[in-house]
Amino acid sequence: xxxxxxTPKFQVLKTGQSMTLQCAQDMNHNSMYWYRQxxxxxxxxxxxxASEGTTDKGEVPNGYNVSRLNKRxxxxxxxxxxxxxxxxYFCASRRDGHTGELFFGEGSRxxxx
Amino acid sequence: xxxxxxxxxxxxIQEGENATMNCSYKTSINNLQWYRQNSGRGLVHLIxxxxxxxxxxxxxxxxxxxxxxxxxxxLITASRAADTASxxxxxxxxxxxxxxxxxxxxxxxxxxP
Numbered sequence: 001x002x003x004x005x006x007t008p009k010f011q012v013l014k015t016g017q018s019m020t021l022q023c024a025q026d027m028n029h030n031s032m033y034w035y036r037q038x039x040x041x042x043x044x045x046x047x048x049x050a051s052e053g054t055t056d057k058g059e060v061p062n063g064y065n066v067s068r069l070n071k072r073x074x075x076x077x078x079x080x081x082x083x084x085x086x087x088x089y090f091c092a093s094r095r096d097g098h099t100g101e102l103f104f105g106e107g108s109r110x111x112x113x
Numbered sequence: 114x115x116x117x118x119x120x121x122x123x124x125x126i127q128e129g130e131n132a133t134m135n136c137s138y139k140t141s142i143n144n145l146q147w148y149r150q151n152s153g154r155g156l157v158h159l160i161x162x163x164x165x166x167x168x169x170x171x172x173x174x175x176x177x178x179x180x181x182x183x184x185x186x187x188l189i190t191a192s193r194a195a196d197t198a199s200x201x202x203x204x205x206x207x208x209x210x211x212x213x214x215x216x217x218x219x220x221x222x223x224x225x226p
Contacts, residue, residue, distance in 0.1 A: 107153075
């Protein structure tokens with residue numbers, strides 16, 4: 001049982017390049033989330049998907065897009081990377097949209113030069 | 114904006130001692146959760162306490178919730194070197210209809226052998 005799997009684990013980009021972070025969960029969870037973690041800032045919600053077919057903005061959505069491809073997969077895309085997007089990105093899932101614990105992936109460390 | 118504020122930011126204790134971390138929040142909540150993050154890893158759920166609960170135990174963990182003061186505490190008893198990690202509180206605001214969690218900045222705990 002893999003839980004939440006994120007790829008890639010590490011990535012270095014140049015300013016202006018694009019990339020997609022992939023996330024997949026095998027727990028049949030309805031809700032999925034993308035957070036970013038920066039020193040001294042805790043975790044901030046970028047986008048979330050309460051159920052398959054729906055996505056909504058979180059606290060810091062600017063510069064990002066998401067796709068809920070199916071119930072298992074939720075991807076995060078940076079169209080034109082900026083140094084301010086250097087961060088550690090975490091995907092998480094939850095069985096239902098309103099209560100309960102989040103299950104996190106191991107994180108994707110992104111550096112934008 | 115940060116919902117949860119944690120105190121202290123860093124804590125260093127000897128193995129066998131108890132560790133207490135505090136979390137304050139600003140708005141009414143449905144529940145409050147505590148997570149642990151080992152260095153370079155994803156967050157792992159520890160315990161959830163609902164707004165109508167005052168205290169909850171799980172193994173060596175004890176969580177209290179005071180909704181009148183909008184605060185919670187996490188007590189780890191008889192700490193071990195393996196408890197060295199960052200600990201985050203996360204709140205589920207009543208105002209959110211999507212169940213999204215808002216994380217604090219975390220407390221870094223070091224347990225010296």
